[in-house]
Amino acid sequence: MRAVTWRAGLGEFSDCLVVGLVVAFASIPVVTAAPAVVAGCRAIGRTHSGVGGPLWTTFWADFRAVLRGGLAFGLGCLAAGVLLAVDFEVAGELPGAGLLRPVLGVLGAAAVVIAVRTCQVVSSGELFWRRALITAARATAAAPAQAALLAAAIGLSAVLVWMLPILALVVAGPLCLAAVATGGSR
Secondary structure, three states, X not given: OHHHHHHHHHHHHHHHHHHHHHHXXXXXXXXXXXXXXXXXXXXXXXXXXXXXXXXXXXXXXXXXXXXXXXXXXXXXXXXHHHHHHHHHXXXXXXXXXXXXXXXXXXXXHHHXXXXXXXXXXXXXXXXXXXXXXXXXXXXXXXXXXXXHHHHHHHHHHHHHHHHOHHHHHOOHHHHHHHHHHHOXXX
């Protein structure tokens, strides 16, 4: 009985790593990262529930299905990231930078959590990105413990990639798993 559980866990782990690889590959043009995370969350959800066909083909079908709406969201996230980076640089030169930088850091972390949660909401069936963004923001405010867990997963992913950059190829899989696990609806 124990060997069966171990093998099932190993299969889920390998699926998580494969999802990380395909999400990383689909995210090469940076603006496609959001549709890639949506497809990754759907693949993880299907794998966990034992529904669907081969992971590779279902991932690419889901990716193509959400690509059109996800490009605008990805571009908006990229613009927000650039704006936040500029704000960090400008905040260092202003009086009160000791207080302003941590506030910007918390706002940036909250924005990243809401962006990942938005991808999870889209993966669970919301067709419109704007409504998914509103739903994700409300869910983040309504469940701060789940948002903190997702923020911890995002932070750990960032630290792992910072320590060993090659992990950028697989870290998206566990991140999609964390988004699905902390999301309210599947």
